[in-house]
Ligand SMILES: Nc1ncnc2c1ncn2[C@@H]1O[C@H](COP(=O)(O)OP(=O)(O)OP(=O)(O)O)[C@@H](O)[C@H]1O
């Protein structure tokens with residue numbers, strides 16, 4: 297009996313268990329004291345009219361706003377392909393999102409499915425005889441929800457990018473009921489993509505938080521006409537415009553941050 301008790305005490309006092317205990321204790325003190333009543337509402341799923349339209353840029357702007365306002369922020373990019381590596385360092389969407397977040401998590405949680413090949417992710421996993429399991433996407437999101445009150449989730453490609461042969465990314469967002477923000481990358485063809493995507497988000501009955509216009513081209517004719525046409529056809533709040541910038545650091549100017557800070561606050565009661 298004595299032996300069992302001693303063993304139990306020894307087990308409890310192992311390095312790993314003490315660390316675990318301290319980690320949980322401090323998380324509780326630091327995080328729970330600052331938890332606000334409506335915390336769970338600051339979750340967004342960022343989709344786009346296409347791939348390469350500025351989803352990561354807008355996600356990072358949104359994270360920076362949350363961080364500046366004192367929220368516990370995290371960016372989540374469950375699935376990514378076309379990862380680029382420079383000097384043995386992965387240049388992924390999640391790295392930019394991490395730079396603008398306030399709570400640290402390992403990539404294993406923030407970016408569990410990542411691939412080098414520039415193809416639809418479900419093709420890549422199929423070739424490897426693997427599967428992207430949406431249960432893992434939800435499991436990781438729930439971990440983030442425990443510790444963060446400002447969560448920006450970036451999709452991959454557009455709204456209906458498949459996760460597997462019979463499951464779309466949008467199916468997961470619908471199941472999780474995450475409010476959606478659509479980024480429209482301004483270029484020829486985007487009107488059609490924007491109308492199709494926004495109508496589908498509405499038909500899918502998921503909260504449609506708003507949309508963002510992103511000037512991805514250095515020059516754009518008919519800018520005013522594009523904006524008014526898009527505003528007319530997208531039945532969700534217009535959150536603001538990201539101008540074309542010549543350098544990445546200009547994405548985070550006070551002017552841009554203030555535009556979205558204001559509109560997010562304006563529309564926070566939308567859903
Ligand atoms: N307003 C802008 N001005 C200048 N460059 C921009 C602008 N918006 C986006 N870009 C550039 O366009 C490229 C694509 O943007 P981004 O990576 O955010 O797209 P994405 O929709 O996240 O793409 P993916 O589907 O691959 O995740 C990046 O190199 C980014 O720096």
Ligand SMILES: C[C@H](N)[C@H](N)CCCCCC(=O)O
Pocket residue numbers: 347348376377378413414415416417452453454456457458
């Ligand atoms: C490679 C790209 N940048 C994204 N990560 C994945 C885009 C998937 C697109 C699927 C489709 O063809 O619609």
Ligand SMILES: [Mg+2]
Pocket residue numbers: 351352353389450
């Ligand atoms: Mg991206």
